[in-house]
Amino acid sequence: MTDSAETQSNAMWGGRFSAGPDAIMEAINASIGFDQRLYAQDIQGSRAHAAMLAAQGIISAADAEAIRDGLLNVLSEIEAGAFPFRVALEDIHMNVEARLKEIIGEPAGRLHTARSRNDQVATDFRLWVRDQCDAAIKGLEALMRAALVQAEAGAGWVMPGFTHLQTAQPVTWGHHMLAYVEMFARDRSRFIDARARMNECPLGAAALAGTSFPIDRQATAAALGFDRPMANSLDAVSDRDFALEFLAAASICAMHLSRLAEELVIWSSAQFRFVALSDRWSTGSSIMPQKRNPDAAELIRAKIGRILGATVALFTVMKGLPLAYSKDMQEDKEQVFDAADTLMLALAAMEGMLGDLTVNRANLEGAASSGFSTATDLADWLVREAGLPFRDAHHVTGTLVALAESRGCDLPALSLGDMQAVHPAITESVFEVLGVHNSVASRRSYGGTAPDQVRAQVARWQEVLG
Numbered sequence: 001m002t003d004s005a006e007t008q009s010n011a012m013w014g015g016r017f018s019a020g021p022d023a024i025m026e027a028i029n030a031s032i033g034f035d036q037r038l039y040a041q042d043i044q045g046s047r048a049h050a051a052m053l054a055a056q057g058i059i060s061a062a063d064a065e066a067i068r069d070g071l072l073n074v075l076s077e078i079e080a081g082a083f084p085f086r087v088a089l090e091d092i093h094m095n096v097e098a099r100l101k102e103i104i105g106e107p108a109g110r111l112h113t114a115r116s117r118n119d120q121v122a123t124d125f126r127l128w129v130r131d132q133c134d135a136a137i138k139g140l141e142a143l144m145r146a147a148l149v150q151a152e153a154g155a156g157w158v159m160p161g162f163t164h165l166q167t168a169q170p171v172t173w174g175h176h177m178l179a180y181v182e183m184f185a186r187d188r189s190r191f192i193d194a195r196a197r198m199n200e201c202p203l204g205a206a207a208l209a210g211t212s213f214p215i216d217r218q219a220t221a222a223a224l225g226f227d228r229p230m231a232n233s234l235d236a237v238s239d240r241d242f243a244l245e246f247l248a249a250a251s252i253c254a255m256h257l258s259r260l261a262e263e264l265v266i267w268s269s270a271q272f273r274f275v276a277l278s279d280r281w282s283t284g285s286s287i288m289p290q291k292r293n294p295d296a297a298e299l300i301r302a303k304i305g306r307i308l309g310a311t312v313a314l315f316t317v318m319k320g321l322p323l324a325y326s327k328d329m330q331e332d333k334e335q336v337f338d339a340a341d342t343l344m345l346a347l348a349a350m351e352g353m354l355g356d357l358t359v360n361r362a363n364l365e366g367a368a369s370s371g372f373s374t375a376t377d378l379a380d381w382l383v384r385e386a387g388l389p390f391r392d393a394h395h396v397t398g399t400l401v402a403l404a405e406s407r408g409c410d411l412p413a414l415s416l417g418d419m420q421a422v423h424p425a426i427t428e429s430v431f432e433v434l435g436v437h438n439s440v441a442s443r444r445s446y447g448g449t450a451p452d453q454v455r456a457q458v459a460r461w462q463e464v465l466g
Helices: 002-012 024-030 032-055 060-080 092-104 104-111 117-153 175-200 217-223 232-236 240-266 297-317 325-357 362-366 375-384 390-407 416-424 428-434 436-442 451-465
Strands: 158-163 166-172
Touching: 002 104, 002 362, 002 375, 024 428, 032 092, 032 117, 032 217, 032 325, 060 092, 092 104, 092 117, 117 175, 117 232, 117 325, 117 451, 158 175, 158 362, 166 175, 166 362, 166 375, 166 436, 175 240, 175 451, 217 416, 240 297, 297 325, 297 436, 362 390, 375 390, 375 428, 390 416, 416 428
Parallel strands: none
Antiparallel strands: 158 166
């Protein structure tokens, strides 16, 4: 640390320490390396605070104007990459205030009246996380639109539906895509809900007990776009629920992205060939020239580890902290910053992959027609048309599946005589339900896979998203 930097650092602490911390203490204590990302929110909060102080007669209008202009100058310097961030000043708040003093002089010292770094950082961080909720909502809406394009195009494309990754019943490509639209819609709603809950303003709580100055917390809350001030000063400076809730929503969203990424990896394999990823989202092998690796999907699949890890880390930081503020809480930001960056990258990459995705309809339909996927349709027909109890129908169907399997064919290839030998009530009309297109068309219950149901759900979501 230079003599001038040490002197300035000590001055910021009002002479409490006679000598600056050594290099190790400085390194562990400083957060400017990462919390400089809060610069816009810090300046936004300081401008609102200064305006309120002037409106309340706590500082003069002239000082408030000097502070406002000086903060805008600082903002311009940071955005231009010309701001001298200093580790000796620890964090973004002290860096901004010190630079403000260099620019405007004495009035800068009045900015921190009726405010602590505790409520200042809580406000800055809450503003930043609120912005990230907005970004996640927009990213999810873009991804949902990309999935809806796929769903609309493939409303009638038949594919196998799986349970246990085994062929179960035929569904449509559109229906499968809509399943992810529903998942991403819930993610969107979680971010919307989290944003609404966090939209209370900590500013004015000061260090932990409030302040004796006649401040107007309603005014600063409104100026910063919050619904109201937080009602308890202890809670205001010590709460990080908003960050935890953001991370929890991000973790669930990342899990959904990972599930879709896993399906893209499987579907693009030579064994499935359901889809082909574009060259933009694939890479080649360094030794095997025939390969196209789904690297983007695999990386998205892995991102849940980082985001969930950040969630666990912050829960661990917060779990044993007494009220109100402890320095442990400085460990909140890096985790959230990384998780937010990771989530937005994964959302954008998945949107791009879905937009470029080529679907092999012939392979989808061929796979849907294998594996006795219409066995359930046969059992339902026996109940509906032949009057069998479902358990008896299940047994008859199982016998016919075993017969078809022994002959190396699928159910529709059995003759009517073969079927009647198992149960005489079976008639020619059974073949109407054994084709995969007939099967999906019959699933017309709300939320079912029938093409008309898929198109109705696509239209509903298109209206919701605008």
